[in-house]
Amino acid sequence: MVTVTDPSATFRRVPLPARAPRLIATDLDGTLLHDDKSVSARTVAALDAAEKAGIEVFFVTGRPARWMDVVSDHVHRHGLAICGNGAAVVDLHRGREIVEVRELSRWSAMAVVRALREVAPGVTFAVERTGGITYEPDYPPFFEDPGAVVAPIAKLLGEGGADRHRAGRGPGAEQPVLKLLAHHTELAPDFFLELARRAAGDFAEFTRSSPTALLEVSGRGVSKASTLARCCVARGIAPDEVVAFGDMPNDLEMLTWAGTSYAMANGHAQVRAATTFETLSNNEDGVAVAIEGLLTLR
Structure with missing residues (x-):
């Protein structure tokens, strides 16, 4: 296992997998967002750098499409979101348009x-x-x-x-x-x-x-993980080429499906026990810190 230290914000070590992913899937609340629901400049820069390096970024959240303005203002190349815990796939570049629905009867x-x-x-x-x-x-x-x-x-x-x-x-x-x-x-x-x-x-x-x-x-069979898996199959991306971030029980299936997973330091105990690694808290830009490390593997 490789580790990296980020000198610009913390001096703590964040573990890394053996290779960089092809896709990053990140939860929003309690994970990518600060507690005040803001997205830091550091996080925006890290997501953009990942996309420029050829890594796709998916936002995977329990939020509905209409609450995605919290990140849609910061979208650069990354524009797809899985909303409602997998019930909808949303194109953020097209006005938060729902492009796929997996409904509950x-x-x-x-x-x-x-x-x-x-x-x-x-x-x-x-x-x-x-x-x-x-x-x-x-x-x-x-x-x-x-x-x-x-x-x-x-x-x-x-x-x-x-x-x-x-x-x-x-x-x-x-x-x-x-x-x-x-x-x-x-x-x-x-x-x-x-x-x-x-x-x-x-x-x-x-x-x-x-x-x-x-x-x-x-609906039965609908989760963040199952919809993310469908999106990855369509892109020819295998689970071991995905890195996922989350903090709560609705992230568990996604985190255990992905080849590499990170729990936030502020995460639920079940999440912290189930993931590959742990990163810093959401308020410390834990997703950005890990992405910065992942980019050193390319």
């Missing part, structure tokens, strides 16, 4: 709702579609989406049959569902995740990226 979403209502009374839900988010009256409102529609979950999902007749169809009901969000005010986050997987894992994929008990629910 309404039937599966309602099956999850019913199962979680039984095992976790008090749970509330939101529905993330390609056109925006809607949520139940008791769900914590998103400050980023002040105009979101509020309605009962059956209406938000446009459930079929008699329920559809009674509830009507919610706004944007014809748009694909990217994620179902489930929030609980009392349960511990990791406990809630395991509870949900046991109760409804046959219907959907469950993960989390928030410090609160907020679960993100995707």
Whole structure:
């Protein structure tokens, strides 16, 4: 294992793989972004240098496409993002256009709702579609989406049959569902995740990226890793040619799929245990520090 010391910002050692990657996949919140959601000049420069060296850069996040302005202003050659934990592929060069969707069926979403209502009374839900988010009256409102529609979950999902007749169809009901969000005010986050997987894992994929008990629910087989793998196959890039960065459980599949993975120093304990290496925290530009080292391998 080769190591490199970055004298310009820290004097700590960051481990490196044996060779440079062909593609870098990085999470955003808690990873590439500082806690204030900014992207440092050092990080912008490192991403640009990677692209100039022939390394593709993918942003891989739980965020929806409409929240990608945080990095789209800094896009140079890198312009593709995998959003919604793998549910959408977005072209940042084309106005955050969604170019691929892997949706959660309404039937599966309602099956999850019913199962979680039984095992976790008090749970509330939101529905993330390609056109925006809607949520139940008791769900914590998103400050980023002040105009979101509020309605009962059956209406938000446009459930079929008699329920559809009674509830009507919610706004944007014809748009694909990217994620179902489930929030609980009392349960511990990791406990809630395991509870949900046991109760409804046959219907959907469950993960989390928030410090609160907020679960993100995707269609079966949909994850950051599976969508990234599809994109890599299309480019003739093998897993061992990918370096991935992340900090939370929704990054785990991607980090274990990639040939080389870095946990952020501020990352969840499960992530830090599962990755190849560890880099500095997000607020210390840990992704940029590692990329600078990777570029010395070319």
